[in-house]
Amino acid sequence: MEQALQAMADNTTNRASTIHRKNISNRQVHLQWMNQICRSKKLNYVMEGNRICSLFGIQYPIIQAGMIWCSGWELASAVSNAGGLGIIGAGSMYPDGLRENIRQCKAATSKPFGVNVPLLYPDLEQHMQIIIEEKVPVVFTSAGSPKIWTPILKENGIKVVHVVASSKLALKCQDAGVDAVVAEGFEAGGHNGREETTTLCLIPAVRNAIHIPLIAAGGISSGKAMLAVFALGAEGVQIGTRFVCTKESSAHENFKTKIVSLNEGDTLLSMKKVVPVRLIKNEFYKAIQAAEDKGADGGELVTILGRARAKKGMYEGDMEEGELEIGQASALIDTIQPAKEVVDEIWNEFVATKNKISSLSL
Amino acid sequence: MEQALQAMADNTTNRASTIHRKNISNRQVHLQWMNQICRSKKLNYVMEGNRICSLFGIQYPIIQAGMIWCSGWELASAVSNAGGLGIIGAGSMYPDGLRENIRQCKAATSKPFGVNVPLLYPDLEQHMQIIIEEKVPVVFTSAGSPKIWTPILKENGIKVVHVVASSKLALKCQDAGVDAVVAEGFEAGGHNGREETTTLCLIPAVRNAIHIPLIAAGGISSGKAMLAVFALGAEGVQIGTRFVCTKESSAHENFKTKIVSLNEGDTLLSMKKVVPVRLIKNEFYKAIQAAEDKGADGGELVTILGRARAKKGMYEGDMEEGELEIGQASALIDTIQPAKEVVDEIWNEFVATKNKISSLSL
Numbered sequence: 001m002e003q004a005l006q007a008m009a010d011n012t013t014n015r016a017s018t019i020h021r022k023n024i025s026n027r028q029v030h031l032q033w034m035n036q037i038c039r040s041k042k043l044n045y046v047m048e049g050n051r052i053c054s055l056f057g058i059q060y061p062i063i064q065a066g067m068i069w070c071s072g073w074e075l076a077s078a079v080s081n082a083g084g085l086g087i088i089g090a091g092s093m094y095p096d097g098l099r100e101n102i103r104q105c106k107a108a109t110s111k112p113f114g115v116n117v118p119l120l121y122p123d124l125e126q127h128m129q130i131i132i133e134e135k136v137p138v139v140f141t142s143a144g145s146p147k148i149w150t151p152i153l154k155e156n157g158i159k160v161v162h163v164v165a166s167s168k169l170a171l172k173c174q175d176a177g178v179d180a181v182v183a184e185g186f187e188a189g190g191h192n193g194r195e196e197t198t199t200l201c202l203i204p205a206v207r208n209a210i211h212i213p214l215i216a217a218g219g220i221s222s223g224k225a226m227l228a229v230f231a232l233g234a235e236g237v238q239i240g241t242r243f244v245c246t247k248e249s250s251a252h253e254n255f256k257t258k259i260v261s262l263n264e265g266d267t268l269l270s271m272k273k274v275v276p277v278r279l280i281k282n283e284f285y286k287a288i289q290a291a292e293d294k295g296a297d298g299g300e301l302v303t304i305l306g307r308a309r310a311k312k313g314m315y316e317g318d319m320e321e322g323e324l325e326i327g328q329a330s331a332l333i334d335t336i337q338p339a340k341e342v343v344d345e346i347w348n349e350f351v352a353t354k355n356k357i358s359s360l361s362l
Numbered sequence: 363m364e365q366a367l368q369a370m371a372d373n374t375t376n377r378a379s380t381i382h383r384k385n386i387s388n389r390q391v392h393l394q395w396m397n398q399i400c401r402s403k404k405l406n407y408v409m410e411g412n413r414i415c416s417l418f419g420i421q422y423p424i425i426q427a428g429m430i431w432c433s434g435w436e437l438a439s440a441v442s443n444a445g446g447l448g449i450i451g452a453g454s455m456y457p458d459g460l461r462e463n464i465r466q467c468k469a470a471t472s473k474p475f476g477v478n479v480p481l482l483y484p485d486l487e488q489h490m491q492i493i494i495e496e497k498v499p500v501v502f503t504s505a506g507s508p509k510i511w512t513p514i515l516k517e518n519g520i521k522v523v524h525v526v527a528s529s530k531l532a533l534k535c536q537d538a539g540v541d542a543v544v545a546e547g548f549e550a551g552g553h554n555g556r557e558e559t560t561t562l563c564l565i566p567a568v569r570n571a572i573h574i575p576l577i578a579a580g581g582i583s584s585g586k587a588m589l590a591v592f593a594l595g596a597e598g599v600q601i602g603t604r605f606v607c608t609k610e611s612s613a614h615e616n617f618k619t620k621i622v623s624l625n626e627g628d629t630l631l632s633m634k635k636v637v638p639v640r641l642i643k644n645e646f647y648k649a650i651q652a653a654e655d656k657g658a659d660g661g662e663l664v665t666i667l668g669r670a671r672a673k674k675g676m677y678e679g680d681m682e683e684g685e686l687e688i689g690q691a692s693a694l695i696d697t698i699q700p701a702k703e704v705v706d707e708i709w710n711e712f713v714a715t716k717n718k719i720s721s722l723s724l
Contacts, residue, residue, distance in 0.1 A: 048723040166626050186548065187560040195627030198549040198560040200581040200590065201690040205626055208694075219562040228562065228590035230722075231715050264528050264567055265557030273655075293635075295657025328563040332570075351724055353593050358720035360592075361410040362713055 052236030059083030061236030066116020068092035077108035078339035119144025165193025167209035185218030189327035207233030221329035223349025252317035280324035414598030421445030423598030428478020430454035439470035440701035481506025527555025529571035547580030551689035569595030583691035585711025614679035642686035
């Protein structure tokens with residue numbers, strides 16, 4: 001498997017160089033477009049001096065995580081229109097689907113938005129080609145090294161953010177020239193760091209390690225949690241789970257309904273011998289868990305996983321046999337709302353919590 | 363094992379009634395003593411209106427966790443003298459040792475202090491008898507039901523706090539009449555909840571569930587983290603890992619030195635088939651991990667564990683074959699300091715972070 005990944009990475013480097021040469025001429029055009037949408041004087045920065053707001057040209061430092069099967073153009077454009085940064089999750093899209101989503105998103109909002117690209121996915125080069133051609137202003141990369149793609153995307157005028165689960169990788173990202181880092185804790189949904197560092201411990205560690213803007217993720221679903229991570233040194237938040245539970249999310253209704261019914265302990269980090277992933281405890285999870293308890297190796301787990309489990313669960317609505325990736329914050333969420341309402345509630349609670357903390361009598 | 367625990371619990375109930383009857387006459391005397399030390403007009407409440415400060419009669423809502431092998435009277439009295447609440451960890455003490463520690467603590471401080479008592483330990487009734495006889499003002503209980511001992515301790519004028527890892531148990535504690543709850547997240551050292559809820563997700567859930575005072579624990583080693591959990595609804599913090607790294611802690615010097623050298627990912631929650639415990643990744647941990655990977659059951663793990671592993675590591679200083687329980691916050695700690703310096707630094711950083719948050723321009 002290691003060899004296969006290396007071969008894929010080498011191949012990527014070669015193809016990346018080609019894309020790079022082909023697109024450098026687009027740079028001027030793209031930068032003009034970026035200036036138009038990101039630096040428009042019509043934007044009201046609500047949070048003065050906040051580096052995440054000025055980096056992306058957004059009102060609130062609230063970013064909707066790009067997630068497989070849940071975040072298409074409807075959700076991304078709704079969040080961007082509400083003053084946050086909406087992100088299309090490319091990980092579950094074929095190249096044509098990604099292009100379609102980007103175009104629809106541009107038609108639905110004049111504000112900045114982004115695409116999340118897991119760097120180990122098979123259609124990677126095509127995805128990047130489309131992102132550059134379509135002049136997407138922001139790219140969040142994850143699950144791979146930031147070294148190869150960061151310079152290429154940046155030379156095409158794209159803001160680049162990489163998702164990490166340790167201060168060591170955060171430092172590598174800074175060295176690779178990313179514009180910001182998302183540090184994601186153990187409580188997050190989906191695929192997760194092996195070190196299991198929680199958001200409360202991770203954010204101060206990453207803050208100590210890097211000087212570039214820092215976005216916190218994992219376990220954040222409210223304005224209180226947003227204030228908490230700001231106290232730890234974050235300058236913005238990336239929120240996944242709560243945005244799955246919105247009217248505009250492309251998750252299956254069964255999945256949304258399931259999430260709002262969850263309590264503490266209803267998700268657990270699983271599949272650690274393959275790639276750790278936080279799952280809802282359904283029949284599929286139990287099968288994996290039973291195999292792990294008996295000492296099954298990675299190969300056996302991959303066999304149980306089979307193909308298209310995540311789609312089956314999150315997109316097609318099979319709540320027992322599907323792979324249901326979601327964060328611990330699910331225990332704190334009890335309604336399905338429009339995305340704008342979520343952004344507004346989080347921001348208002350952030351302001352209220354700031355005022356409450358300010359009034360502490362010490 | 364379940365039967366054995368039940369038998370122990372039944373036995374405890376009977377003996378508890380005896381102790382209850384025997385000590386009820388001490389109540390008046392004890393309450394007077396409590397009034398003297400807890401409600402002395404000499405105390406300056408630094409945090410006006412804070413329920414944890416007024417409950418215990420302390421200056422700062424900073425509690426040093428009672429920990430096996432690390433928190434004897436030297437540490438507890440140093441923390442109490444510094445304005446926090448110091449706690450003796452009874453879990454690693456024989457009854458005589460506990461009595462000696464309580465007496466030394468009373469001699470070393472005129473301020474309130476507590477004893478932490480794990481409710482499943484074999485010497486439980488003797489421990490409780492001593493605590494009542496010695497008029498300890500505060501008891502933190504953990505690892506068991508709060509129903510049996512809470513009323514007995516309270517009738518003897520003792521403040522009772524129970525440690526939980528879920529909002530469900532927090533609610534049971536409130537119903538059992540405890541004075542406050544410690545909610546401890548996944549990132550904490552030592553024995554840990556099976557649901558793996560992190561502090562960031564646990565505190566808001568517990569805050570929603572109960573109305574009594576709430577102390578946050580797990581991953582807290584700084585004033586920034588203290589402010590973060592206050593934003594989530596906590597009114598005080600319980601800190602373990604950082605107080606192990608103090609001059610007054612009874613941990614072996616090797617253990618203290620080891621902790622300050624740790625980085626992210628150097629601890630992991632282990633022994634989940636027995637009782638989950640967060641361990642430093644040493645040779646003993648690797649042996650457990652290898653057995654777990656092969657599907658070993660609880661019995662096999664207990665055999666590998668053997669007897670007195672924790673003492674061997676934390677108290678006797680064997681860094682490879684000992685059981686080394688510590689929290690994720692270890693990655694953020696790099697010095698061994700006097701306990702008073704720790705309390706002062708945490709408090710000063712809490713105030714500074716509060717001021718920084720207050721000055722956010724929204």
